[in-house]
Amino acid sequence: MLTYKEAVDLILRTVVPLAAEDLPLGDALGRVLAEPVTARWDLPPADNSAMDGYAFPFAGQEAGCELRVAGFLPAGASHETSLAEGEAIKIMTGAPLPAGSDTVVPIEDVKASGGTIRLERTPKAGQHVRRRGEELQAGETVLPAGTPLHSGEMGILAAAGAQRVRVVRTPRVALLSTGDELVELGQTPGPGQIVNSNYHLLAARLQEEGCTVIPLGIARDERGGLGARIARGLEADVLMTTGGVSVGDRDHVQETLVAQGFELGFWKVAIKPGKPLLFGRCGSTLVFGLPGNPAASAATFELFARPALRRLAGHGDPLQPRLAVTLTTAVSGGEKRQRFLWGTLAERDGRYLFTPSGRQGSGQNRSIQGSQALLPVPGGSGEISAGSEVEVLLLRLPPGAAIPA
Ligand SMILES: Nc1nc2c(c(=O)[nH]1)N[C@H]1C(S)=C(S)[C@@H](COP(=O)(O)OP(=O)(O)OC[C@H]3O[C@@H](n4cnc5c(N)ncnc54)[C@H](O)[C@@H]3O)O[C@H]1N2
Ligand code: MOO
Numbered sequence: 001m002l003t004y005k006e007a008v009d010l011i012l013r014t015v016v017p018l019a020a021e022d023l024p025l026g027d028a029l030g031r032v033l034a035e036p037v038t039a040r041w042d043l044p045p046a047d048n049s050a051m052d053g054y055a056f057p058f059a060g061q062e063a064g065c066e067l068r069v070a071g072f073l074p075a076g077a078s079h080e081t082s083l084a085e086g087e088a089i090k091i092m093t094g095a096p097l098p099a100g101s102d103t104v105v106p107i108e109d110v111k112a113s114g115g116t117i118r119l120e121r122t123p124k125a126g127q128h129v130r131r132r133g134e135e136l137q138a139g140e141t142v143l144p145a146g147t148p149l150h151s152g153e154m155g156i157l158a159a160a161g162a163q164r165v166r167v168v169r170t171p172r173v174a175l176l177s178t179g180d181e182l183v184e185l186g187q188t189p190g191p192g193q194i195v196n197s198n199y200h201l202l203a204a205r206l207q208e209e210g211c212t213v214i215p216l217g218i219a220r221d222e223r224g225g226l227g228a229r230i231a232r233g234l235e236a237d238v239l240m241t242t243g244g245v246s247v248g249d250r251d252h253v254q255e256t257l258v259a260q261g262f263e264l265g266f267w268k269v270a271i272k273p274g275k276p277l278l279f280g281r282c283g284s285t286l287v288f289g290l291p292g293n294p295a296a297s298a299a300t301f302e303l304f305a306r307p308a309l310r311r312l313a314g315h316g317d318p319l320q321p322r323l324a325v326t327l328t329t330a331v332s333g334g335e336k337r338q339r340f341l342w343g344t345l346a347e348r349d350g351r352y353l354f355t356p357s358g359r360q361g362s363g364q365n366r367s368i369q370g371s372q373a374l375l376p377v378p379g380g381s382g383e384i385s386a387g388s389e390v391e392v393l394l395l396r397l398p399p400g401a402a403i404p405a
């Protein structure tokens with residue numbers, strides 16, 4: 001049986017980014033750059049004023065000096081003639097400096113009367129000027145390939161003139177639930193039946209990951225119906241199934257896939273939850289057969305499917321960040337398989353505390369709800385005491401992370 005690390009490595013060796021497409025920048029939120037973007041022009045495009053004030057040629061002027069005001073220059077305008085020594089122009093923030101000028105005094109630092117100003121403070125040569133190209137120079141790489149586009153990227157790409165960007169296509173993921181016992185939400189479960197909750201968790205996670213979800217409904221545990229839905233799923237970039245991958249008499253997912261050309265990557269990983277995970281491909285479609293138990297399907301999604309989806313979508317670094325944390329409660333040992341415990345983070349005195357969720361049962365949804373991280377517990381380890389320093393895999397931003405104190 002593969003270890004977690006071996007299985008992830010195998011997945012990342014198998015998966016390559018999807019094709020690229022050109023999109024208007026405004027449609028590319030959440031996508032990943034397939035190619036670097038270069039600046040179309042210098043930013044700022046010209047030396048310009050950082051203040052509402054007066055621009056002039058610096059010639060050693062000190063407090064008390066007077067300058068003749070030769071005109072007014074708002075942002076968006078330009079001044080044709082060059083300024084001579086002893087002249088100034090009234091200039092607004094962002095307006096390009098007229099030829100000859102190189103220094104700006106803010107309005108607050110002058111006394112204006114008639115057509116002249118008197119400097120109230122001694123200026124420094126070149127002060128309050130934003131230099132042409134100081135942010136970006138024409139032809140310079142603005143952002144490299146592999147950069148995910150969030151709001152901050154939108155601003156700088158627009159400023160650099162990237163009207164269209166080349167981004168990786170969105171992964172299309174077909175999601176199939178399997179199980180005779182499953183009913184859709186909205187139906188009242190009869191004896192022995194439960195609601196198809198895995199679909200709702202996984203469809204939500206896929207949307208959070210920016211994927212397009214193709215719902216394939218529920219397949220009963222018999223080869224015919226299962227085969228038909230799997231065939232539809234193989235038109236997607238990824239077919240993700242839940243249930244039917246263990247050793248039970250009704251676990252038919254693997255053999256049904258094999259009948260449709262499935263090439264096995266691996267079956268079973270030495271982890272808990274999630275041991276029966278099935279991974280491989282049918283032609284160009286990646287296949288994840290996630291175990292049916294809710295906490296097992298959710299954990300294997302985070303540990304194995306998420307890196308694959310991020311790699312498909314073009315992310316440079318598809319793995320979860322790791323965060324050093326302090327354990328708030330003891331974690332029992334004595335398990336052969338490596339475990340992954342769901343849990344929450346809290347901040348105290350600049351450290352993050354990790355508290356494992358109460359009920360980690362593989363058959364329950366409880367432990368996943370509200371979880372922000374997964375704690376890997378090595379197989380064969382003894383008890384890990386409260387207060388220990390450990391590393392967790394970060395699933396979402398810890399509290400307070402985005403807002404420095
Ligand atoms: N003899 C053995 N039995 C089991 C083993 C084993 O190694 N030997 N592994 C166990 C582990 S670990 C897991 S995990 C499960 C995986 O089972 P399957 O992937 O075959 O899934 P099913 O048998 O279809 O269902 C298992 C469990 O999950 C519930 N389930 C399934 N689909 C959904 C859904 N869409 N929403 C909510 N709940 C779902 C299902 O009702 C079952 O309770 O196998 C163990 N058994
Ligand atoms: O992987 Mo199973 O999840 O241990 O229940």
Ligand SMILES: [Mg+2]
Nearest residue numbers: 244246248251
């Ligand atoms: Mg089963």
